[in-house]
Amino acid sequence: DIQMTQSPSSLSASVGDRVTLTCRASQSIGRYLNWYQQKPGKAPKALIYAVSSLQSGVPSRFSGSGSGTEFTLTINGLRPEDFATYYCQQSYIDTTFTFGGGTKVEVK
Amino acid sequence: QVQLQESGPGLVKPSETVSITCSVIDGSVSSFYWSWIRQSPGKTLEWIGYISYSGITKYNPSLKSRVAMSVDTSMNQFSLKLTSVTAADSAVYYCARHWSSSWDSWGQGTRVTVSS
Numbered sequence: 001d002i003q004m005t006q007s008p009s010s011l012s013a014s015v016g017d018r019v020t021l022t023c024r025a026s027q028s029i030g031r032y033l034n035w036y037q038q039k040p041g042k043a044p045k046a047l048i049y050a051v052s053s054l055q056s057g058v059p060s061r062f063s064g065s066g067s068g069t070e071f072t073l074t075i076n077g078l079r080p081e082d083f084a085t086y087y088c089q090q091s092y093i094d095t096t097f098t099f100g101g102g103t104k105v106e107v108k
Numbered sequence: 109q110v111q112l113q114e115s116g117p118g119l120v121k122p123s124e125t126v127s128i129t130c131s132v133i134d135g136s137v138s139s140f141y142w143s144w145i146r147q148s149p150g151k152t153l154e155w156i157g158y159i160s161y162s163g164i165t166k167y168n169p170s171l172k173s174r175v176a177m178s179v180d181t182s183m184n185q186f187s188l189k190l191t192s193v194t195a196a197d198s199a200v201y202y203c204a205r206h207w208s209s210s211w212d213s214w215g216q217g218t219r220v221t222v223s224s
Contacts, residue, residue: 034210036153043202043217044153049210056212087153091209096168097143097155 002026002090006100012108013078021073021103023088028068032092035064035073038102039084047086048073075105083107110135112203112215119221126193126220130203131185137161138181141206144188146199147217154199158206159186198222 003026013019023033031051036044046055048064051071061076075082088100116128130142141164144156157167159177167175171190179186190197198221204211 032209036211043214044211045214046210046212049208049212053208055210089153089210096170099153099155101152 001096001098002029002092004088004090004098004100006086006088006103008103009101010104010106012106014108015078015080017078019075019078019082019105021086021088021105023066023071023073023100025069025071025090029090029092031067032090033064033066033071034089034091035062036087036089037082037084038087044087078105110205110213112205112213114201114203114215114218116201116218116220118219119223120193121224122194122222123192125189125191126197126222127187127189128201128203128218128220129185129187130215131183132205133184135205137179137184137186142179142186143204143206143211144177145202145204145211147202148196148199151199156188156190156201193220193222195222 005024007022033051035048037047038044047058052064063074085102085104087102111133113131120126138161141158141160143158147153159165174191176189200217200219202217203215205213
């Protein structure tokens with residue numbers, strides 16, 4: 001399986017901050033990288049697909065970049081509703097889809 | 109906007125089979141591929157497998173021997189069966205819709221606890 005490693009596992013930030021989360025794949029996955037947001041007790045919510053395309057309705061303060069094995073999710077101007085856990089996920093062709101361990105964004 | 113609604117037994121005994129159904133609301137199961145994903149308490153997400161509207165399946169190799177998925181287009185739903193369950197299978201089970209190699213719509217999840 002392709003292993004997905006997210007860093008940091010948690011971070012503290014304030015409203016208005018610019019936050020960058022990192023996701024690394026154990027082998028190249030091209031642009032088959034997606035991001036999800038999950039709040040406690042809720043289902044994950046799709047944020048970004050194919051590295052940098054926003055899902056419908058996702059605010060433009062979220063952006064993604066990267067290719068191959070290293071990817072980032074950036075939140076520009078953190079808002080109160082953005083405090084959550086973020087997961088990356090690879091969907092490379094003919095592989096077992098796997099998720100990273102998550103990054104929890106907490107209030108500083 | 110499509111909605112997904114899981115329904116499951118809640119509590120299952122060890123070694124038994126758990127069956128969970130996902131109803132597709134305001135959309136059709138007869139398009140797209142559909143996945144099952146689970147999350148054990150405090151853990152990350154684990155993809156279980158997917159099924160297409162025509163019945164094509166792909167399962168996570170780690171669960172393949174115990175998993176079966178089916179689709180019922182007349183009922184607009186799809187289902188998951190997991191056999192020989194143990195405590196390690198206790199989790200929240202989600203159904204989700206594939207879109208552009210990601211999952212764009214998720215159900216709210218159904219909790220399954222394996223305990224005697």
